[in-house]
Amino acid sequence: MVQRILALAQKEFIQIRRDRRTLAMMVALPILWLILFGYAFSFDVQEVAVALVDESGTAAGGAVARAVRSYERFTLVDLAAPSETAIREAIFRGEVTMGIVIPPGYGEQPDTQLQVLLDGASLFAAQTAARLLPGALEPAQAELRADLEARTRVEVEARIQELAEARRAELLAQVPPIMRAQVEEMLARAHGPSPDEVTIAAPDPPSFIPAITTLYNPDLRTANVMIPGLLGLVVMFMTTLMTALGVVRERELGTMEQLVVTPLRPLELMLGKILPYLLVGAVDFALVFAAGLYLFDLTFAGNLPLFLLLSLLLVLTTLGLGLLISTVSQNQQQAMQLAMFAMLPQILLSGFIFPLDAMPKAIKAIAYLLPFTHFVPIAQGMFIKGQGLDLLWPQVTVLAAYAVVVVGLATARFRKRIA
Amino acid sequence: MTYAIETQGLTRRFGRFTAVDSVSLTVPEGTVMGLLGPNGAGKTTLIRMLLGALAPTAGTGRVLGHDLRTGAEAIRQRVGYMSQRFSLYRDLTVAENLAFFGRVYGLRGDELARRQEELLAWAGLLDQRRTIAGDLGGGMRQRLAFACAILHRPSLLLLDEATSGVDPMSRRRFWDLIYGLADGGTTVLVTTHYMDEAAHCDRLAMMNAGRLVAVGTPRELQAAHGDGGGLEQVFVKLARVSAEA
Ligand SMILES: Nc1ncnc2c1ncn2[C@@H]1O[C@H](COP(=O)(O)OP(=O)(O)O)[C@@H](O)[C@H]1O
Ligand SMILES: [Mg+2]
Numbered sequence: 234m235v236q237r238i239l240a241l242a243q244k245e246f247i248q249i250r251r252d253r254r255t256l257a258m259m260v261a262l263p264i265l266w267l268i269l270f271g272y273a274f275s276f277d278v279q280e281v282a283v284a285l286v287d288e289s290g291t292a293a294g295g296a297v298a299r300a301v302r303s304y305e306r307f308t309l310v311d312l313a314a315p316s317e318t319a320i321r322e323a324i325f326r327g328e329v330t331m332g333i334v335i336p337p338g339y340g341e342q343p344d345t346q347l348q349v350l351l352d353g354a355s356l357f358a359a360q361t362a363a364r365l366l367p368g369a370l371e372p373a374q375a376e377l378r379a380d381l382e383a384r385t386r387v388e389v390e391a392r393i394q395e396l397a398e399a400r401r402a403e404l405l406a407q408v409p410p411i412m413r414a415q416v417e418e419m420l421a422r423a424h425g426p427s428p429d430e431v432t433i434a435a436p437d438p439p440s441f442i443p444a445i446t447t448l449y450n451p452d453l454r455t456a457n458v459m460i461p462g463l464l465g466l467v468v469m470f471m472t473t474l475m476t477a478l479g480v481v482r483e484r485e486l487g488t489m490e491q492l493v494v495t496p497l498r499p500l501e502l503m504l505g506k507i508l509p510y511l512l513v514g515a516v517d518f519a520l521v522f523a524a525g526l527y528l529f530d531l532t533f534a535g536n537l538p539l540f541l542l543l544s545l546l547l548v549l550t551t552l553g554l555g556l557l558i559s560t561v562s563q564n565q566q567q568a569m570q571l572a573m574f575a576m577l578p579q580i581l582l583s584g585f586i587f588p589l590d591a592m593p594k595a596i597k598a599i600a601y602l603l604p605f606t607h608f609v610p611i612a613q614g615m616f617i618k619g620q621g622l623d624l625l626w627p628q629v630t631v632l633a634a635y636a637v638v639v640v641g642l643a644t645a646r647f648r649k650r651i652a
Numbered sequence: 653m654t655y656a657i658e659t660q661g662l663t664r665r666f667g668r669f670t671a672v673d674s675v676s677l678t679v680p681e682g683t684v685m686g687l688l689g690p691n692g693a694g695k696t697t698l699i700r701m702l703l704g705a706l707a708p709t710a711g712t713g714r715v716l717g718h719d720l721r722t723g724a725e726a727i728r729q730r731v732g733y734m735s736q737r738f739s740l741y742r743d744l745t746v747a748e749n750l751a752f753f754g755r756v757y758g759l760r761g762d763e764l765a766r767r768q769e770e771l772l773a774w775a776g777l778l779d780q781r782r783t784i785a786g787d788l789g790g791g792m793r794q795r796l797a798f799a800c801a802i803l804h805r806p807s808l809l810l811l812d813e814a815t816s817g818v819d820p821m822s823r824r825r826f827w828d829l830i831y832g833l834a835d836g837g838t839t840v841l842v843t844t845h846y847m848d849e850a851a852h853c854d855r856l857a858m859m860n861a862g863r864l865v866a867v868g869t870p871r872e873l874q875a876a877h878g879d880g881g882g883l884e885q886v887f888v889k890l891a892r893v894s895a896e897a
Contacts, residue, residue: 491733
């Protein structure tokens with residue numbers, strides 16, 4: 234039995250090796266998708282075009298303006314006549330992604346706030362701009378604090394001086410005139426409270442910047458979130474498509490007719506067909522994984538053997554799906570179309586590209602019916618956060634159930650179709 | 653007398669269409685049986701049932717002593733089959749095709765290598781061992797398929813239009829190989845459209861519209877249905893008679 238399965242698998246390998254198109258797809262597809270999803274499809278915008286209008290005339294306003302101008306990821310766009318209207322026009326023309334208006338009296342009069350205008354049509358640039366703004370304003374915060382401290386210190390010194398003068402005059406008034414010169418000399422020598430020794434109990438200026446700490450993916454890089462899902466996507470695509478094509482090709486070219494009259498049992502035939510494509514999937518998995526680590530500087534945070542095991546659950550499902558497709562397809566073209574039909578919704582709806590939370594209820598319900606939807610959180614959770622089974626068990630359960638059901642169904646259908 | 657093939661009322665329907673209609677046929681061991689009939693007569697369907705690749709709708713049959721329905725696995729170990737369509741791997745070389753089918757039939761190591769050489773020589777393909785099967789000419793292709801069908805030394809050979817579309821020289825060579833096997837005791841069931849080939853068979857079975865319409869030696873059939881003509885005449889007459897019936 235093992236010999237027959239191996240004979241079939243080896244034959245399949247020779248065929249894969251000879252078929253340039255398959256070989257090319259096996260290597261080119263992961264690379265293409267890595268470029269697409271890792272680089273080109275990246276939602277990170279490096280530089281944001283910003284327009285600034287400072288109407289404040291205050292120190293606080295000046296500090297904010299300086300901070301915005303000197304922030305490296307903001308490219309300042311000059312406005313002919315700086316005003317909120319001019320900003321709105323610049324955003325309309327697409328010249329500016331974010332406009333900042335510093336209102337008159339900012340930082341001194343109550344209820345004055347920075348006004349920030351974002352170009353929602355440039356979705357990802359606007360999101361990046363909003364995310365960067367707090368960081369950009371940090372130097373202003375620091376400057377204002379230092380400034381306030383300095384001013385408080387001057388005030389306190391003046392007050393101490395004033396108090397000391399008053400106290401001296403009071404003392405001298407109580408001393409008989411003859412002794413005044415002597416007392417005056419003593420007082421001068423006595424150690425008065427120096428301003429340095431007075432702790433300045435000035436309150437911190439109120440912070441206008443929320444303290445944001447991003448956990449797990451501090452740079453909020455798209456690649457970090459995409460690569461784990463891409464691992465599954467590449468493997469799903471290759472295994473489903475190639476298994477379906479591999480079986481249907483035998484039927485289309487008539488070789489199946491010869492196979493079914495050999496001692497090969499349906500189950501052996503199935504295993505011999507699956508095994509090579511499992512390996513193809515593994516090669517592509519390794520390729521994307523390595524690219525993630527070495528090209529995109531990702532670190533795998535979770536338990537790797539567990540992740541491999543859970544990925545195997547996905548692969549079993551997708552291999553089974555490929556077999557199912559092969560049982561209902563007459564030729565390779567049909568199989569290809571069916572495979573696309575089965576995979577496209579999984580790519581689009583799994584939360585791999587578009588967030589599940591953003592989907593309408595009905596679509597979300599469909600999304601949760603797709604096996605890949607349950608793999609994406611496993612891949613992302615384990616890769617980025619190092620989550621384990623204690624958190625991921627619901628997804629793992631669903632995926633395992635899918636693997637059992639799909640493989641069972643495929644086996645039954647395959648046996649019937651072959652026998 | 654023992655029979656390699658024995659069927660009783662073997663029937664196969666596809667939906668409402670009856671492709672093989674109650675065929676009762678016996679093929680004695682060690683004989684060459686020709687299965688004749690116009691296109692669509694049901695020859696291929698009958699052969700596929702004998703292989704256990706297609707379940708009969710009704711009737712029973714035994715092949716090499718094993719029941720068709722329950723003994724398919726045992727049957728396949730001892731039956732060789734060449735389908736009417738070239739069904740080897742066109743993207744594998746001659747040697748790779750032989751090696752693959754050899755391993756599927758359980759040959760391995762030295763035994764496989766020896767058998768492979770033997771068959772390459774037997775089929776006259778020694779110089780083509782590294783040729784991709786798809787690049788072979790028609791005659792060589794058929795000899796390769798034949799070689800693959802007898803790798804495991806089957807006791808029964810089912811050849812479905814093995815020589816169609818092959819030049820006369822290649823056909824002659826092919827039949828020499830068939831006779832060689834028959835002399836060694838192998839039972840052969842062969843379908844053909846060539847009457848010169850039919851004349852070389854020990855016995856003939858004539859099918860039309862799913863039914864078995866005549867069985868006998870070429871001489872017997874000629875006497876009964878030939879009207880003084882050759883086998884050609886028998887074929888034409890039997891095909892027409894049933895079509896009118
Ligand atoms: N799988 C099938 N489904 C439906 N009809 C079939 C099938 N296989 C064969 N047939 C029909 O059965 C008839 C007999 O076919 P076949 O056995 O191939 O004839 P032959 O080999 O004698 O030319 C034909 O009319 C063919 O269309
Ligand atoms: Mg036929």
